[in-house]
Amino acid sequence: MKFVIQKDRLVQSVQDVMKAVSSRTTIPILTGIKIVATEEGVTLTGSDSDISIESFIPTEENGKEIVEIKQTGSIVLQARFFSEIVKKLPKESVEIEVLGHHMTVIRSGKAEFNLNGLDAEEYPHLPQVEEHNSFRVPTDLLKTMIRQTVFSVSTSETRPILTGVNWKLENRELICIATDSHRLALRKAKIETDTDSSYNVVIPGKSLNELSKILADTSDEIEIVITESQVLFKAENLLFFSRLLDGNYPDTTRLIPAESKTDMVLNTKEFLQAIDRASLLAKEGRNNVVKFSTLEEGIVEVSSNTPEIGKVIEEVQTQEITGEELKISFSAKYMMDALKALEGTEIKISFTGAMRPFLIRTPEDDSILQLILPVRTY
Amino acid sequence: MKFVIQKDRLVQSVQDVMKAVSSRTTIPILTGIKIVATEEGVTLTGSDSDISIESFIPTEENGKEIVEIKQTGSIVLQARFFSEIVKKLPKESVEIEVLGHHMTVIRSGKAEFNLNGLDAEEYPHLPQVEEHNSFRVPTDLLKTMIRQTVFSVSTSETRPILTGVNWKLENRELICIATDSHRLALRKAKIETDTDSSYNVVIPGKSLNELSKILADTSDEIEIVITESQVLFKAENLLFFSRLLDGNYPDTTRLIPAESKTDMVLNTKEFLQAIDRASLLAKEGRNNVVKFSTLEEGIVEVSSNTPEIGKVIEEVQTQEITGEELKISFSAKYMMDALKALEGTEIKISFTGAMRPFLIRTPEDDSILQLILPVRTY
Structure with a gap:
């Protein structure tokens, strides 16, 4: 693997996928960021196995070259060091090259880092999410709906289901409900969907908080795909996966x-x-x-x-x-x-x-x- | 005691004297702020017995009324609550009145607080500093000299004298030296003084850090009075006392x-x-x-x-x-x-x-x- 990339784009993507990386993981390779270079561009992945974030940097955008791929390939680098390094590099462009034994060289100006990498083949695969059922929400509306409900989730693990936000999609209306059993927040909105599918899932509050931090304040639509055990948010060049919470969310309608x-x-x-x-x-x-x-x-x-x-x-x-x-x-x-x-x-x-x-x-x-x-x- | 005071001035003064108040003190009354109202204005005092800060708010400034004294007197109020309260009061003016049994009423708009106060007579007296020997330094120069040396003080109590900055005044030159025995910072400057006195004292690094935070970035001169056990910094409407460290500072000249x-x-x-x-x-x-x-x-x-x-x-x-x-x-x-x-x-x-x-x-x-x-x- 060898490519030259614009530093500011790399820094932004690293910062995004870092939101999913936890230093307290039982799977050592998850303390790393996976970097994959293909002819189309560079994909970074971070994951703590609950949340996974994938950020794609295309070789070209609006006719401007962002990445020059010299050799395709992949590597996993320690997230903590890699993120600190790229932030502090001296020049506007960065060269990243994998030598033998996963040894990776990062060059920018007169600075040269050699980092011990790990085999990208050993990095866990992201969940497979089938996309035939999806709906769309303007990103700023989604962020507002999260902000107006997520603070009410329970912080106690006594009833794990209450640490999530209940998302219900019925009759082309999305209803978000959070309660810690002392208070409740509810927000609903009409949304666009191609299907008449209905969903009733519980998304961990922590996932929604992290998602909210990454998403730009834009009215561009974000695509949401819900499966039995996962939810996937698809923005431009960004995939955000979260596991769903198991169990039935209490019926809150009679509380109101x-x-x-x-x-x-x-x-x-x-x-x-x-x-x-x-x-x-x-x-x-x-x-x-x-x-x-x-x-x-x-x-x-x-x-x-x-x-x-x-x-x-x-x-x-x-x-x-x-x-x-x-x-x-x-x-x-x-x-x-x-x-x-x-x-x-x-x-x-x-x-x-x-x-x-x-x-x-x-x-x-x-x-x-x-x-x-x-x-x-x- | 009863007076009406401009909120912004009270908030600023409380914030300044709070720098000296520690919640971890063995003298309970020092968790409070002393408030004294005289015909001239209101004086606030905070102290942790190492550092004491006195802030004075005059009744009038540039022809504008800041405080209206209705009855002179004094009280000590819990610093933590008092500072939070004044910051959040709804109106631009605040009335503070001591009723019987040190019960103190704080009124602003439709908000009314009753705080249990303490007898100001029980508050420790500030050190008496005789002022016949003093010198002056522009405030911004003093802040620069502190910034350029204080970071080198020792953070370990193994040699307590090294937790302070050595200030030497000789031949109308002020020399500030800090060392933790692994590094040393030295800064000197010519200063104005009426006397040819010389000093050689050690000021706790913590005191200088707190002083630096309070002082405005101005070229106005600050007056410095040094006695055997105390240093006093006198700015406009502000007195900052710090104890000095006991012991002899090592001779650092031969290190250089x-x-x-x-x-x-x-x-x-x-x-x-x-x-x-x-x-x-x-x-x-x-x-x-x-x-x-x-x-x-x-x-x-x-x-x-x-x-x-x-x-x-x-x-x-x-x-x-x-x-x-x-x-x-x-x-x-x-x-x-x-x-x-x-x-x-x-x-x-x-x-x-x-x-x-x-x-x-x-x-x-x-x-x-x-x-x-x-x-x-x-």
Whole structure:
């Protein structure tokens, strides 16, 4: 294998596939990046066996040469060293050549690195994903849907299925749901698909987080292929594979109250800041529980009291309030997460009494919904 | 105590004095910030008993009211909570009032905090520093002198005196020296002083680092007062006290070779980047030792070899080279630290053989000097 490549493109691709490489793997070769040079270009692969990322650098793009292939071939290089090296090379172009015994030379200007490589034949094969069933989502919408749900996955391995986000595709609508059993985030969107296939899968939250970091903020569509055990995201020159979680995701529809007893509309930013301050003195380790109650004249009060430190009272003027008086306690952290996930300057909260889950939504928009279970303190 | 104060000024002052507050203190009241309101303004104090910082906010500045004192007095508030609270307050002005039993109310807009305070009388008194002997240094020069020396202090407590920077004032010249016994940094500058006093003190490296963070990048002069056990830096509305280290600093003058056998001038950035790359594959934990040798035609080679990973060879063209051929090994980390501390596009290195300390300087500038002891590997 021997090729000359533009440094900035190599750096970008290495950075992308590094997202899948873990230093804590039980399969030593997975601490490496696989490099394959063909007549068409150079393909880099990183994997931790849960997530695999493949980045392709074509020999030519828009008539400009990016890679000059001198000899096809393949090698696996230590990801940690290789990524540091390419970032710091002195010139705009880099030559990579495999000599005998997998010894690889990296040259740029007057810098010459010799790295001990590994046989690419020993690198695990990527999952085979058949592509007859796929659908497409604009990349920026996908990133938004991930951002608005993934924070609600469980971080505990007690119920592994809850560490993933439930993706359902039904009637050409994609529904993403995450819950850690104390709160729930739901986001749905109409999508384009050639088939009427329906899916119900659970994608690890970690995979979605990594995917989100790699994808550019573009409205270009990304193709999504779902199989029994894998999901594949196909962007330009990029393949992102993730395993799916085994097991059935709980049915969350019955958790969402259909009726409400107290409804209010609040300014998102003002309410978020009040909650943030009210939680400052709240005890740690309990997700900063704050008290919330309705007062006269459309005012709501957020408060917390930790006798050894002090107390805080925040008053917030609602834009609109209807229904019963209310005293309730909830996690300030969950409320702040939910408010940050919602878009728009106003939010609507619907309560069904102090002991029932409540809903936070954007008014006049049923594509997104955040649900929080209250904490019993009153 | 009761006053109304501009939030941004309070936030800035709290941030400054927080630099001295440690959560790991054996004196509980030092986890607090002391607030004193007088007719002239508000003074905040933070201290970890090694460093003490006092920030003064005057009632008026340039004809603009900053503080309105309603009642003089004092209180100590938990630094961690107080600093978080003031940063997040909703309005541009803040009212702080002490009620009975040191209970303190902080109001801003519709936010109201009640914090349990402590009696300011129980806060330790700051060191008394007599000011008849002082000298002045432009603030930006002081920050540069700190930056160019403090990184060389020892991080080990084996010889506590080496964790400080030796400051000597003689013949109206300030000399700052730091060494961890493997390398040494020296910077000197002519300064203005009213007296012909001379000093020889050792200031903890940590104190100088914290001081540097607080000081603005300005050419305004800062006044420095040195006593037997304390140093006081006086900037506008800011007092920074540090204890001095006990003991005699070693005489470092005889460490610095007066002659050299091999001299060279190199482009600073090019050499720094070559060292950086050469150290990438060098073994960790040994400060990344690299080999350095002179080749033909004014070229020097920097290399390292770690059999299990690979090797790297870097060639750098010198601007000028005179004297004997040389093979030497040294810590890449120390070399990079030294190169970063030097200003200018070119540096001069003077070697006196493979086993002797060598000097790195800016050509034609004797105000700064970096010295490194080689490592025996050849």
